Amino acid sequence: MAKKKSGETNLPLIIALVFFVLTTIAFGVLWYMQYSDHQAKEEAIKKAASERAAAQGLAAEAEMKAKVYRCYLGIADEKDRTDIGAETKGKDKISAELRRINEELAKAGGYLAGPPPPGLIIWNPDNPTEPPARGLIQSYADARQKLQAAEKTSRDAIQDFRGAVAALKAAADELQKYSLDFKKQADDFPKQLNAKIQEVIKRYDDRIRIYASEEEKARKEIDSQAEQIAKLDREKKLIEQKTQRLEQEVELLMDKMAQKRDVFEYDQPLGTILRRLPNNLVEINLGFRDLVRPGLTFVVLPDDFPQKGRQSRLRRIRVPDERGIYQDQVRFVPRGSIEVVEVLSPSLSRARITEEPEPIRDGIAPGDLLYNAVWRRGAADHIALVGIFDINADGRDDIETMVRELASMGIPVDAYYDLRKRQWVGELTAQTRYVVLGMLPVQNINDPLRDRKTELIGIINKAVEEAKRRGIQEVGYRDFFPRLGYRVQMDVPPAKINQAAMPFMGGVVTEDSGPPPTGN
Numbered sequence: 001m002a003k004k005k006s007g008e009t010n011l012p013l014i015i016a017l018v019f020f021v022l023t024t025i026a027f028g029v030l031w032y033m034q035y036s037d038h039q040a041k042e043e044a045i046k047k048a049a050s051e052r053a054a055a056q057g058l059a060a061e062a063e064m065k066a067k068v069y070r071c072y073l074g075i076a077d078e079k080d081r082t083d084i085g086a087e088t089k090g091k092d093k094i095s096a097e098l099r100r101i102n103e104e105l106a107k108a109g110g111y112l113a114g115p116p117p118p119g120l121i122i123w124n125p126d127n128p129t130e131p132p133a134r135g136l137i138q139s140y141a142d143a144r145q146k147l148q149a150a151e152k153t154s155r156d157a158i159q160d161f162r163g164a165v166a167a168l169k170a171a172a173d174e175l176q177k178y179s180l181d182f183k184k185q186a187d188d189f190p191k192q193l194n195a196k197i198q199e200v201i202k203r204y205d206d207r208i209r210i211y212a213s214e215e216e217k218a219r220k221e222i223d224s225q226a227e228q229i230a231k232l233d234r235e236k237k238l239i240e241q242k243t244q245r246l247e248q249e250v251e252l253l254m255d256k257m258a259q260k261r262d263v264f265e266y267d268q269p270l271g272t273i274l275r276r277l278p279n280n281l282v283e284i285n286l287g288f289r290d291l292v293r294p295g296l297t298f299v300v301l302p303d304d305f306p307q308k309g310r311q312s313r314l315r316r317i318r319v320p321d322e323r324g325i326y327q328d329q330v331r332f333v334p335r336g337s338i339e340v341v342e343v344l345s346p347s348l349s350r351a352r353i354t355e356e357p358e359p360i361r362d363g364i365a366p367g368d369l370l371y372n373a374v375w376r377r378g379a380a381d382h383i384a385l386v387g388i389f390d391i392n393a394d395g396r397d398d399i400e401t402m403v404r405e406l407a408s409m410g411i412p413v414d415a416y417y418d419l420r421k422r423q424w425v426g427e428l429t430a431q432t433r434y435v436v437l438g439m440l441p442v443q444n445i446n447d448p449l450r451d452r453k454t455e456l457i458g459i460i461n462k463a464v465e466e467a468k469r470r471g472i473q474e475v476g477y478r479d480f481f482p483r484l485g486y487r488v489q490m491d492v493p494p495a496k497i498n499q500a501a502m503p504f505m506g507g508v509v510t511e512d513s514g515p516p517p518t519g520n
Contacts, residue, residue: 064090068097072123074135081131094128269369270377273300276366280353282338284370289346290377295409296340297354297485298370305369319491333357334371336364337485354487373475373483374411374434382431384424384472385416386463387438388500393489395499399438406486417463419456419504424463428470435467436480441501442494452505453498 067084070076076084087094102121122139123132134142271286286292305312315333318326336356343349356363374381383406389399403413415426428435440460441453464474481488 061090061093064093065097068094071131072098072101072136074132074137074139076131076135084131085129087129091128095125098123098125098128269301269306270298270372270375271370272303273364273366273368273370274348276364277350280356281341282351282353282364283344284338284340284349284351285347286370286377287345287347287349288343291379291410292340292343292349293410294340294342295405296372296375297409297487298338298340298351298372299483299485300335300338300364300368301371302335303367303369331490332479332482334482335362335368337487338364338370339485354485371483372485373480375409375484380411381433382412382414382429384414384426384428384432384435384467385438386435386467387417387440387460387477388419388497388504389438389477389488390492390496390500391488393492393496395496397500397503409486411484417460419459422459428467428472432467432470432472434475434480435464435472436475436477437464438477439492439497439500441498441505449498449505453501456501456505 064083064087067076067080070080071084084094101123102125105121122134122136124130271284271290274283274285276282284298301313310332313332313334314330316328317331317333319329320326335358337354338351339354340349340351353364374383385399385402388397389402390396391398391402397419399416403416406413413426414432415424415428417423418425437460440457441449443450443453447453468474477488478490482490
């Protein structure tokens with residue numbers, strides 16, 4: 001290897017080394033300083049972000065308080081009320097702020113012992129998300145108006161009080177005047193009273209003298225009149241005896257008149273026949289407005305019946321008895337009977353002719369009047385049934401069947417007398433108007449069941465009397481059912497009536513027991 005020259009040195013290397021070291025130090029210092037500035041900037045950014053978040057929270061809280069105060073004052077818009085209603089996180093803060101406001105309001109109003117009255121609380125802290133409908137401004141305006149009204153009322157009251165004081169003063173002055181007049185009259189009254197007493201005493205003495213004179217004269221008149229009174233007493237007794245006899249005769253006449261009086265004398269027509277249709281059908285002016293229903297029956301009479309009366313429809317009919325011997329009987333014969341089959345409108349129904357004794361000479365025609373003994377427009381009279389009702393002459397009592405059919409026609413049967421149990425089925429009420437007496441057993445001289453028939457008739461009459469004591473009108477079935485339009489066999493032979501009465505001519509039986517023995 002060649003040796004270096006002695007004149008060459010390591011100065012460039014040293015310089016380069018020193019430069020490298022210095023450059024490294026400079027870059028290290030610069031890098032350190034740059035890193036320090038960057039860290040300081042990051043800390044500043046974090047601090048600024050924290051301060052910003054805090055500022056935003058304060059701003060949001062301030063905005064929320066502003067909304068609360070605007071709602072409390074009553075100047076909030078719909079957005080403020082919506083934001084308050086939707087608030088969840090700040091609900092407790094709103095409640096706390098409202099409590100602070102109410103506490104301050106209580107202190108300002110002098111309510112130191114507790115919160116102000118409920119009427120002064122604008123916004124309830126327990127419901128912070130429900131802003132009040134009326135704020136403090138509106139409440140103040142209302143209070144101001146009330147105050148003005150109260151001030152006006154107070155002024156009016158003061159004015160009235162002053163007027164009352166003036167009136168009271170005038171009354172006191174008038175009382176003073178009347179007091180003076182009263183004192184004067186009180187002083188004069190004893191003198192006037194004494195004078196009047198003396199005058200009365202004088203008149204009394206004069207009357208005593210006149211009375212003594214009149215008494216003597218009256219004694220003489222009394223003695224003479226005593227004889228006349230004794231004579232008049234004798235005549236009075238004779239007149240009373242005659243009067244008693246006449247009253248008895250009048251009672252007998254009244255009983256006979258009551259027996260002959262028609263209980264349906266004051267019946268009124270309920271409707272009219274509008275027209276006659278083929279197949280024995282008619283139309284009437286009654287409908288569902290009158291509560292008409294199918295099954296209801298009516299008696300048909302001519303339009304002049306109210307003027308001519310019942311006598312115009314009495315007919316003499318020859319009816320055979322059970323031995324075939326014809327006898328004349330006077331009966332009430334209507335033009336016919338109809339039964340409602342269809343209700344068409346509020347005032348129109350269709351009915352079927354069920355009976356027409358003389359269809360050619362005296363048939364049912366338009367304009368004829370409709371009658372029913374118990375049915376009224378929209379209602380019906382209540383009835384009760386007593387006796388034997390063999391409606392088809394088959395020798396059996398049909399009272400229970402009759403009750404069902406009448407009910408289907410809209411005629412209520414309050415009660416019927418059960419001849420087996422000897423008691424009423426149902427109840428007689430204040431609404432029961434008629435007790436309808438049915439058929440009675442027929443008796444003859446040599447009848448072996450005479451006593452038992454007499455007992456049954458007595459039971460029936462006792463039931464009728466019980467109904468009459470309740471004020472219920474008795475009517476026979478021959479008078480009742482023809483007025484109703486209800487078809488009943490009127491000429492039931494006595495043998496059939498007695499046959500229908502056989503199950504009842506005995507002691508009281510139950511539903512489970514058979515008919516009582518009837519003998520030979």
